[in-house]
Amino acid sequence: QVQLVESGGxxxxxxxxxxxxxxxxxxxxxxxxxxxxxxxPGKEREFVSNISWDGGRTYYRDSVKGRFTISRDNxxxxxxxxxxxxxxxxTAVYYCASxxxxxxxxxxxxxxxxxxxxxxxxxx
Numbered sequence: 001q002v003q004l005v006e007s008g009g010x011x012x013x014x015x016x017x018x019x020x021x022x023x024x025x026x027x028x029x030x031x032x033x034x035x036x037x038x039x040x041p042g043k044e045r046e047f048v049s050n051i052s053w054d055g056g057r058t059y060y061r062d063s064v065k066g067r068f069t070i071s072r073d074n075x076x077x078x079x080x081x082x083x084x085x086x087x088x089x090x091t092a093v094y095y096c097a098s099x100x101x102x103x104x105x106x107x108x109x110x111x112x113x114x115x116x117x118x119x120x121x122x123x124x
Contacts (some may be wrong), residue, residue, distance in 0.1 A: 001027045001113045004034075004096050004120030009118030012086055017088075020081040020118060030074035031055075033102035034074045035111055036081050038092035038120075045108065048094070051079060052102035059104040093117040 008020040022034060035050035049060045049070040058070050072079040079096060097111035104123075 002029050002032060002098050004098060004113060004115035006096050006115040008023060009024065009094060009120045010063065011121045011123065014086060014088055014122055016036060016086050016122070016124050017082070017084045018086065018120060020120070022079040022081075022115060024077045024079075024098070026077075029077040029090040029098075032098040032100060034072065034079040034095060035097050035099065035108075036070065036079075037097060037108060038090075038094045039117075040089075040092040043092075045095070047106040047108060050102060057102055057104075059102075061106060083120070085087075086094075087123045088124045091122050093119050094117055 003025040005023045010037045012018055033052050037045050038048050039045040044068040047061055051058050051070045051072055053073045067084050069082040095115055095117045099111045
């Protein structure tokens with residue numbers, strides 16, 4: 001397993017941008033697919049995006065396609081989530097999580113290590 005720490009959250013106006021980072025510890029970080037999830041108050045946690053170990057495959061939920069971009073730099077043990085054209089409905093705590101294999105799925109099952117989360121608030 002790897003240990004994950006998210007950063008980059010904050011308060012932004014609608015239409016603005018933020019870039020979240022997920023920093024992983026350990027030499028095996030590059031062996032793992034990484035997913036981003038979010039949980040808004042009173043709602044269930046939902047999948048946002050994921051990326052394969054080598055960055056060659058990505059997957060997004062429909063509501064963020066064209067606005068969010070996931071990428072990774074294995075030399076820095078970091079995965080990024082660039083979020084543009086933010087909307088108030090994107091407000092949530094964002095978490096990153098790791099799993100051994102990448103799948104194009106919205107499911108959170110199979111992710112075995114989670115970060116503590118970073119708050120993103122989009123004002124209207």
